[in-house]
Amino acid sequence: MMLSRFGLLFLLLACAHGAQASAMRCIVANLQYHSAPGDGEGYAEAVLKAVAKRVHVACRFDVQPLNRALASAGHDASTLTFPVARTAQRETSFLWLLPLLEDDYVLVSTGSIPARPLSGLTVGVVRGSMLVDFATRAGYDHLDLSTDEGENLRKLMAGRFRVWLTGRTRALEQMRKQGLDPARFHFSGPLHHFVVYAAASPHFDPLQAQRWRQAYAAMRTDGTLAAIRRRFGIQGATLAP
The missing domain is CATH 3.40.190.10 (Periplasmic binding protein-like II)
Structure with a gap:
């Protein structure tokens, strides 16, 4: 699915908790970082989709402008956004969940x-x-x-x-x-x-954050993350969560 060039994309995540599903919004920035030939998906999106699959989350995309999306991610505890450059100005506005790229x-x-x-x-x-x-x-x-x-x-x-x-x-x-x-x-x-992250609100559920970080760490260990990096031509070592 090709990302819009005009802003950010919502990724709606349905997280199953027993028999009842809760929704989590994940906003994807249009900073694709090496799209594969013939594929509109970007590196950061591919990584987060793989992590979401491991934590049993289904994904659906929608569009949101940049500034509004960052504001939503900073204040809405049910929202995740990526890729976001970690800077001194943004440091306290987000929980820096997963490092995606240097x-x-x-x-x-x-x-x-x-x-x-x-x-x-x-x-x-x-x-x-x-x-x-x-x-x-x-x-x-x-x-x-x-x-x-x-x-x-x-x-x-x-x-x-x-x-x-x-x-x-x-x-x-x-x-x-x-x-x-x-x-x-x-x-x-x-x-x-700078380092580009998947970021969340400082009030993001700590247990949910732990699940995402554990899944990401497992991808580093079993070679999944390295395979995605090769697919997009990303050089250098993977970053620990």
Whole structure:
């Protein structure tokens, strides 16, 4: 099922407790991290589906805009959202349930990467993302805001701006989706390292959280998580919950 490029997706989870089922909402961000060829599913989504299967949860998708979805996940104890970058600004707003992926902020250009500072240059970023705050603090004072990273890549190719600020893994995923060879692009060194999580409200049920973490740990041990990473071309070691 292809994820909408306009925001987040609800994943409604029916959790069986004896003869009675309860519902848990799981909101999936449209940050797919290496979609497999011909498959709209992303890495983070694939991992969480596998964990949900192990904790006997059925899934159904729906759409929610980014900011509203993050607000819901932060305050609704029955909601899980992913993938969410763990940052100092968000630290106390969520229970950081499962680490899904490590990544780095980088600058991407079709030409040489300009020497910093980038004052006066237009930099492409995703509207409402943590990249906007990072760009502002880093002194990138001319921002071109887009709804998603696919739009940013198309703008970069069209010459709308010279530099794209994004996650390295996210950039590679979009290049492959659009049939572009990453070798055509120039990448800066890492500007900021971060870890993407499945996150929940601080009031999320502790027993439910334990079940999800145990299932994820079992996937690391039995090779399931490594197989999913190979499917999406994700490099590096898996992260402990």
